[in-house]
Structure formats: structure tokens, C-alpha cells
Amino acid sequence: MTINEFIMIISRKNILFALFLSGIVFSNLPAQDSTFVRDVIVEREFQPVIKNAGKLNISPQPVEPEAKLLSAHYTDFYLPLSINNNIHPLSATEFSPMNSQGQNGFARLGLGNFYNTSADFFYSLLKRPDMQLDVFFNHLGTFGDKLHSTSKAGLAFDKYLNNMDLFAGMDGQLERLKYYGNNFNLNSPVDLNALTHIYGNATFTEQKLISISRPPLSYSLQQLAENSNMETFKRFHAYGGIRSLPTAQDIKFLAKLDYQLFKNQYGINENLIHLSGGVTMPYKENNLGLDIELYQIKYTSKAADSFNFWDYYSVFMLNPFYAIEHPEWKVRLGMKAAFSMKQGRPFSPSADIEAEWKPFPQWLSLYGGLSGNYTINSINKTFEENCFIFPDLRIKDTYTPFQGYAGIKIKPVNNFMIDVFADYRYIDQQYFFVNKEYASNQINAPDSVLYTNRFNVVYSDASHFKSGGRVAFNDEKNRFNAEFQAAYNWWKTKNTAFAWLQPKWEADMKASLGLTSNINASVSLFYKADRYALLGNEAVKMDNILDLNLGASYVFNKSVSAYLHLNNLLNNHYQYFYGYDVQGFNFMIGAVLSF
Secondary structure (H helix, E strand, C coil): CCCCCCCCCCCCHHHHHHHHHHCCCCCCCCCCHHHHHHHCCCCCCCCCEECCCCCCCCCCCCCCCCCCCCCCCHHHCCCCCCCCCCCCCCCCCCEECCCCCCCCEEEEEEEEHHHEEEEEEEEEEEEECCEEEEEEEEEEEECCCCCEEEEEEEEEEEEEECCEEEEEEEEEEEEEEECCCCEECCCCEECHHHHHHHHCCCEEEECCCCCCCCCCCEEEHHHHHHHCCEEEEEEEEEEEEEEECCCCCCCEEEEEEEEEEEEECCCEEEEEEEEEEEEEEEECCEEEEEEEEEEEEEEEECCCCCCCCCCEEEEEEEEEEEEEECCCEEEEEEEEEEEEECCCCCCEEEEEEEEEEEEECCCEEEEEEEEEEEECCCHHHHHHHCCCECCCCCCCCEEEEEEEEEEEEECCCCCEEEEEEEEEEEEEEEEEEEEEEEECCCCCCCCCEEEEEEEEEEEEEEEEEEEEEEEEEECCCCCEEEEEEEEEEEEEECCCCCCCCCCCEEEEEEEEEECCCCEEEEEEEEEEECCEEEECCEEEECCCEEEEEEEEEEECCCCEEEEEEEECCCCCCCECCCCCECCCCEEEEEEEEEC
């Protein structure tokens, strides 16, 4: 793990001192110093000059034997097409945060069809060698029939001391969306308003509800139609902490306190306090470390019985480790343990073993590990994963007692890398999204059962094998970049016929070319195949995802840039969540002003 998060607002030196003495100062620091140097980036100056799309970061790569690089885990493999918005206007061309003398900020605005909008603003209110205060604003949204808009604004602060960084920040976010997806009966999509004229005030009751604190709810058809209209999410996040800088010798530390508030229109509030951090210190020419996390979560609602889960719980996580490093190989030996109080598994242990061997440091590296994980599925996290879930769904935390992975990285020539991996994990009670089911005893089939455009989950013990690889290239002058990555997924589930909504095959490709010093062009392609949704007892095969995007940008000068995106050129109306078609062909044109 790396140090890329912040911890705890420290207001008194004696508090910090006490935390160190008691061992409650902790971090996600790995043992190697190079990882710390790579990930502790406190500079936030921005120059919004459009760069080549798909700018590759192919590190870690087995080159330069004097450099200590991160292991390339299976988890480094990702397919970046966002599933949380119907538009992805920056999938083809991105903007590069670069240092620029005399410029403190930038503003960006993009407009497109379907009322698609994108806006960003950044400005350094205070910029000194030892202190920085920044303000930022981000917006991405579509305001048509498939309304989904997210706006976020905040502040970030850093104060640099001798070998330490004190930092703090806060931000707020407003997200609005329509439940525009289809509702279904056993045979086909249905219009709830049309059914209201036929069946009147017939009531429908929740099915397959795991009842914890309330009985199944019943709704009329009109109420179901109203519940499928609009939703608003409000989020607030504040953090603060202290960390050692790359110049620090011997002991590396990080401590952070996070507070997150999530509210939905249904009236549920989630208050989450996350205390996390760690310390790494030399021990007999190697490194000894400890990571600790503490989650405290409190739930409230407008009505005391309006949500279907516990109102409070906490989880404590402990991860001691010992790291051995040599120029040609390194090993991390540790263990993880999660202790859940009031609900869930009281004790969830797993291994934490990683290794990398570079028999030929210039061009070959082998890596692998045995690990596991315990994931807190807060409501905030869950709604970010699937914003169309039923408002009081609190998914059980996910426990992965075993994960084994192995891979090989090859760099046959300069700036060209091949990474091939295999990963197997066993997951206790994995969750899968399914359309929420309602039934009525007042109506004859097939309309007596409805599958709505809100989502529930089903659980099953599952085994997941994933194998794949990536090929990446960028020329020395950074004029041309290209990357291709693909993976095969095999799921074995105990209680379900399929791993619902999960693809068997997935791939993406992206490339960019600097045609001139001012003009860049880019292309990206995303693919997912063999996915199934669940309606009642029926498995429904979903359309494959095939999304082709083109982009172009032009830099007039260091202060003005312009860009054009052409997304979903094949006009495919695929779905990430069953019933919700994404936008077809869409474009966005925009400009950037730096100052």
C-alpha cells in the first residue's frame, strides 16, 4: 500500500506526541522509501494546457536498477470507463496539471448535445514556499431526459515544516439524477403511469427483503412511479493530518482524520469518521511497520423506523508488517485483521504477503502475493458505485479471506512494457446488483410482479479468477502514446446462476498522437461482454459494451486552449445497469483559460 491519503487535524503538539507514544499514529506506508517519494506529492500548481490523451504511466517497470519501484499488482490493472455518469467527456482528451510561473489557476468550460456540460475551476489563494491554500470547483452533468449532474467545490491547505507536512481540506458535493430506466414485468418494459389507469390503487409489496429494522414496504402504482422520478445526494467531506516528507530520515509516518457526511432525499444521514495512518521504521537494515484504521459510522433518518439496518457500528483494522529490500528482490511479510463491533463478522483475518524478484532488472520482473481484504461498504461508497440503488440499502461489508496473484513484467525495449497477471480470490458473501422486485396479490399475472429501476442486492459466496495483461508504449519525446489492456473473468457463485452484471471479457485501448506542437489527437475504445441481469428467476443476457471515442485539442498559447470530444461514435445504447441505456453518440466542445 502507498501513502496517498491524509490523516487527522492536529491542533496540539502534545496530542500528536501522545498518539505516537501509544502507537495510534499509522499509515498506509510501505516499507520502501522510494514509494514514499513517489506518492507524497504536495504541489498543486496547475497549467491547463491540453496534453496528449492516454498519457501513459507505465511505472512500475523493471528498469533503472538503482530505482526502487512499486510492485505491479493485479490491482494496478483497471478499465477506466466510468459507470457513474452517462457521459464521459474527458475520456479522449485530458488536461495536464503542470507548473507554470506567474499563473495561479485556470477555468474550463465544455458544452455538448443532450445538454451535456462540464466545468472546472482552480485557483491558488495563497502560494508560498512553505504554505499553500487552493480553491477548486468541478462539474459534470447532463440535463436531458437522462439527467445526472454532479457539482463539487472545496478548499485544500498545506503547511510545510521540517520534514513534515500539515494539511487539511474540505469539500461539498451536490448530485442530482433521474431514475429514467425501465420498469419491467415478467415479459417486457412497462409504464407505471399507464398501469395506474388500468389497476387503480392496487398495492405492491417489497420482495426478498432482508428485514433488519423494518417490515417490507407497500406502495401503490402511483407511488412507485413517483419514487422513480428524482433523487438528490448531498455530501460533505473534511480531513486533516500530518505526514513526513520525502526528506525525512529513518521513521516515516502519516496520520489522518476524515469526516464524511452523506444525505439522500429519502431522509437517511450517514456520518462516518475514519481515523487511519501508520508508521514505518528501520529494523536491522530492513523496515518494520504498522498500519491501523478505525471506522465509526452513525445513521439517522427523518423517521426512526424508515431504514432497514443498524444505526451505529465500528470497525477496527490492524496491519503489522516486516519488509525486506534488496536491489534485485523485495518481500513484505504481514497480516491483516478486521474487528467489527455490533454487526457483521467480529473477526476477519487475512495474510499480507508480497514479493518481487528482478532477475534482470533492466527488462524482467516477477511478482506475486497472498493477501485478503475487508471492505467497508458505506452508503456513500455504495451510491458512488451504483446511484440507482434503493435509498435505504446498506450493503454488508465485504470480506475476502484469500487472494493470490502472480505476474510478470517485461520491458524488451525502451518505453515498451508488457505486464501479464493472474489473480484468484475467494469472497465471503459477495454482493451483486439486481432490479428490486415488488408483487401484488390484487392483480393477475404478468403485471402482478414488477421489477423496478431501483436496485437491490443478492449475496453469494463466490470465487473469482481474473487473468489478463497490458501492453504500453510511449516514445521518448512523448509525441505518441498507446496502451491496450484486456482481462478474462471467471466467476463461480454458490447461490446465484451468474455473477450478475459482471463481464466475462473486458478490454480497453487508448492512444494519442501529437500531430504538431499545438495539435493533439486521440482515440479510445472500451469493451465489456457476456453480462447477465436477473429478473425474478430469469437470467437476461445484456448487450455488449462497445464504446469508441475520438478527441482533438489545440493550444493557442500558454493561456488559451480548446478541445473537441466525439463520444460513442458507434451510437451503441448499451447498459451498465439493467434498464438504463447510456447516451448514444454525443459530443462536447470546450475551452480553457489559465491565469
